[in-house]
Amino acid sequence: MTEPTEQEIKNRAYEIWERNGRPEGKEEEFWRLAEQELRNEDKSSPVRTPDTL
Structure with a gap:
């Protein structure tokens, strides 16, 4: 699991801020909410494993 970057958090926080009427x-x-959303998205994404031949 990778941590969201500061830029990803900033972008998501801005989206949340706009959705909530600024x-x-x-x-x-909104920063904390953005961090949590991004972490939850990472956890819910499927883990990819290399195909074996």
């Missing part, structure tokens, strides 16, 4: 003073809340 409220002021919620930056930390």
